[in-house]
Amino acid sequence: MPPQARAAAVAEDRERGAGREGGGRRDGAAHSDAARGEHTHSEPPLPRPRSADGRLPGERLPGERLPGEHLPGGAQGVEAADDTPRPVVQRSSVRGQILHALRTALVGGELSPGEVYSAPALGERFGVSATPVREAMQQLATEGAVEVVPNRGFRVVERGARELAELAEIRTLIEVPVMLRLARTVPATRWAELRPLAESTARAAATGCRATYAEADRAFHRAVLDLAGNEQLVRIVDDLHRRAQWPLVGGPATRRRDLVADAAEHTTLLDALIAQDLPVVQSLVQGHFAGASQADRA
Template sequence: MRTAAVRVPAQPQAVDVDRERGVAAPGASAVAAATGAAEPPAVGAEVRGEHTHSEAPIPRPRAEGARPVVQRASVRGQILDALRTALVAGELAPGEVYSAPVLGERFGVSATPVREAMQQLALEGAVEVVPNRGFRVVERGTRELAELAEIRALIEVPVMLRLARTVPAARWSELRPLADATVRAASLGCRATYAESDRVFHRAVLALAGNSQLVRIADDLHRRAQWPLVGGPATRGRADLVADAAEHTALLEALVAQDLTVVQSLVREHFAGA
């Protein structure tokens, strides 16, 4: 079975394995409260992913002694972020099965926080449980992507049109640094880096509506739209990302001008192109 490497941003301190097992250490009480160091109760074997005898090891960095480490303050959250990044970057391939113990070895933590993060991804629809093996990355096609684009448009277009009528130009100008950040991220050609800056921009726009539930739902749909397609390219090209980012700047200009026709057109095209 093919197993892709997963990148984790280097952190200043390595995980203390004793803390992971519940051994007392300075600040361990706060760590346990934040991460739930003990094994989750009554977790069935079908979601534990313990059988790894046939699973190929995930490559480690070549430099001697180099190992991705994670701060214990929020292991599960950092692992979840790293797995989401790996999904967007195509490092966790659609259709492939990954076990919690092997991914935990890659991250330098026990299987528990990895399993918990994978269970969250299963709730989000990114992976599915494979009994006694681990988690399979869901295979998505172009139809699902088109459906997500349609739902996002149904939700966000009316909101943005309303905001275009009511939000002062000065407020839109305050979002210009976020739009510029997407352009810089796109120029790097890294899909994962761009995906995060893209979501930050869209969250900031929708936040002006003052509806936190709207922002949460739209962000979830946005994240799902960023997962790679089965049989498709692992990443979008730099030119595609740059063109996508340029639409953010154009959208802000249309919002400042209260040009509702252009706003509607840009938002729909933006979703479809994403």
């Protein structure tokens, strides 16, 4: 064989070997992603020339991610060097989405008090790996919503009427003095700006969905307390508020009329704050918390 032909044949064999090596490396990366529960896509053949570090264009080591990559439905898409989109799960983003979904399911009664749920089963339900579910459940455990059951998963905490009444008492002790101070110092125009949030709670209540109303209810109360300019106060009260929204053991099904009545008090409270009617403000705030507690016990 002529020397030039022999050299071409050797170069071709080397290129084929490089392609097989690169394919094996990409297969290993895909297997690693699958083991973590991450979503991968089949890729078209990549160009054979390698970069200075020996990798094919767009090739990444197992676990390597480009900035900003995550799943569709919350995420940005990033183009790889070969123009092939490669969405990859970002754990922090997925964990936040799963945490929100679990909180919604908890408030809505889809996660029943006393029941044990495993991270793999919930991960299959949400279409993700068990890891972000387990991390989200650990956060719920720190909030007191669930408790760890070794080798089984997480049990939804069973709450009684006494705990709900205690939460209402704590919120009253904290929020009534703050509301009275705000009623004396905040101008009417600032209270008027919160009217759309009060109206949104009424719309949420009209749906009869407890989880939907819970989100709108907390948003309104956070906006009111934000006017105090104390971030720690807002954070602590929001946590107490969230705990007060968890369903009770054997509690009644959500009643739309109770949600509607609770939402109507937001508008009445704004009217009293605008008028600087302190006795009415105090009565409304105390009654608002007590009424929510009694509604859950009914």
